[in-house]
Amino acid sequence: MINISKKTNALGEALSTLRVVWRRRKGQEIPGAILDTIDVIWPEGKPRPLLTHKKQTPGGWHMIFTLMPGVSFNEFKNKTEYFSDACRGLVDIKKVNGFVHMNISTGSMENFYPYSFNPEDYPKMDLPVPVGYDSSGKLVVFDLAESPHLLVAGVPGFGKSNFLHVLIHALLPKALVAVMDFKRLEFAYLKNHCALARTEVEALALMKALNREMERRIDLLDAAGCAKVQEFKDDMPFIVLVCDEVAEIENEEIVYYIDRIVRLARAVGISVVMATQRPSKKLKIFKDDTxxxxxxxxxxxxADEISSRMVxxxxxxxxxxxxxxxxRGIFKYGMTIKEVQSMCLYLKDAKKMLEGTEKAVSDFAQCCSVKRLPPR
Ligand SMILES: Nc1ncnc2c1ncn2[C@@H]1O[C@H](COP(=O)(O)OP(=O)(O)OP(=O)(O)O)[C@@H](O)[C@H]1O
Ligand SMILES: [Mg+2]
Known part of the structure; x- marks a missing residue:
């Protein structure tokens, strides 16, 4: 009896070793690592996720799972970190039509992409913003008008301000851009293209003008029976408020106005883009549910996992x-999460691109009431 059970165990071990070797055969290491992880978390014989499809993609792998009754989507998604660690890739899990899709990015990315973008290539988007190239070499572009607010974070020196320059250049042909920059130098070259606030006094005036414009638009849309600016027939340009270094904003009144805009201005075509090293609760801005x-x-x-999770x-x-x-950054929008390499826009090139397209925009209230800016 004892001998038979020993032999059965040995056979079982041999079979499972063989299965691991087969699963991790050349070219199949990534799905193999995912299946091994599933075996550990949901042992055989109990309700578990079942792999129904797998396919290699230009940037990694795409896998589809069916969840047996007793395994919830949230339970599966909560293990994202285990899957990422097992396959050393970026794992994104989402539910589409009852099936669970897992996208794994493992591709090696280029480390540098010069700025090159034409908003006209995205006619279906109101405010196309190029976020960066993903691991399959595809430019990830999202519509800020749909989002409509964007948070940019990261330790010093890794590309926040550079990305803001990219964003502003992508938006300028279509939107009115207001920039709040207490560092004072970085965005100075935009003074004839954007409404620029570089001191507390200027920032407060800008915020008041923007709040007035928001109220005016809410009344106009209300009177016209429109739920959002896209439905409004008259010309109402999108406005984007860009704030670099939001940790520097301490004035309570400015904080109050920005907070109002973030909460109320979505439908009336006003978006806010904010950059900060870390959106900690200590910041005046970003308190509560903003x-x-x-x-x-x-x-x-x-710098650490806590900061990453905070963003x-x-x-x-x-x-x-x-x-x-x-x-190099992580872009998250709704259920989508992607590693991207942002385009680089050097200041000298940024200045050159704007030459000859000057538009005096000293008073934002006035700038809000003008018709669309002429095409660049
Ligand atoms: N996408 C990019 N590709 C290549 N180089 C970049 C990129 N983004 C930034 N850099 C380089 O890194 C430098 C610092 O970037 P940036 O000023 O955007 O950092 P930051 O996050 O705003 O830092 P700080 O918090 O100090 O303001 C830039 O001057 C540029 O040389
Ligand atoms: Mg910066």
Whole structure:
């Protein structure tokens, strides 16, 4: 009896070793690692996720799972970190039509992409913003008008301000842009193209004008029976408020106005883009639920997992483990999460691109009431 059971055990072990070897055969290491992880978390014989499809993609793998009754989507998604660690890739899990899709990015990315973008290539988007290239070499572009607020974070020197320059250049042909920059030098070259506030006094005046414009638009849309600016027939240009270094904003009145805009201005075509090293609760801005209004987020290198989760959500420690490459970040929008390499726009090139397209925009109230800016 004892001998038979020993032999059965030995056979079982041999079979499972064989299965591991077969699963991890050349070219199949990634799905193999995912299946091994599933075996550990949900042992055979109990309700577990079942792999129904797998396919290699230009940037990694795409796998589809069916969840047996007794395994919830949230339970599966909560294991994202285990899957990421097992396959050393970026794992994104989402539910589509009852099936669970897992996208794994493992592709090696280029470390540098010069700025090159034409908003006209995205006619279906109101405010196309190029976030960066993903691991399959595809430019990730999202519509800020849909989002409509964006949070940019990361430790110093890894690309926050560079990304803001990219964003502003992508938006200028279509939107009115207001920039708040207490560092004072970085965005000075935009003074004839954007409404620029570089001191507390200027920032307060800008915020008051923007709040007035928001109220005016709410009344106009209300009178016309429109739920959002896209339905409004008359010309009402999108406005984007860009704030770099929001940790510097301490004036209570400015904080109050920005907070109002973030909460109320979505439908009337006003978006807010904010950059900070870390959106800690200590900041005057981002208190309470304001942070939740920023549906789109870009997080460059972060010092630790806590900071990464603070920006991207509880399930996302990845920004703490990004390679130390300037412009390498994690983009999160709704259920989508992607590693990207942002385009680089040097200031001298940015200035050159704007030459001859000057438009005096000294008073934002006046700038809000003008018709669309002429095409560049
Ligand atoms: N996408 C990129 N590709 C290549 N180089 C980049 C990229 N983004 C930034 N850099 C380089 O890194 C430098 C610092 O970037 P940037 O000023 O955007 O950092 P930051 O996050 O705003 O830092 P700080 O918090 O100190 O303001 C830039 O001057 C540029 O040389
Ligand atoms: Mg900066």
């Amino acid at each position: 942070r939740d209004m920023f549906l789109a987020r870009i997080c460059y290198q972060m 991207l959500g509880e399930q996302c420690p990845q920004a703490a483990y990004l390679p130390e490459i300037k412009g």
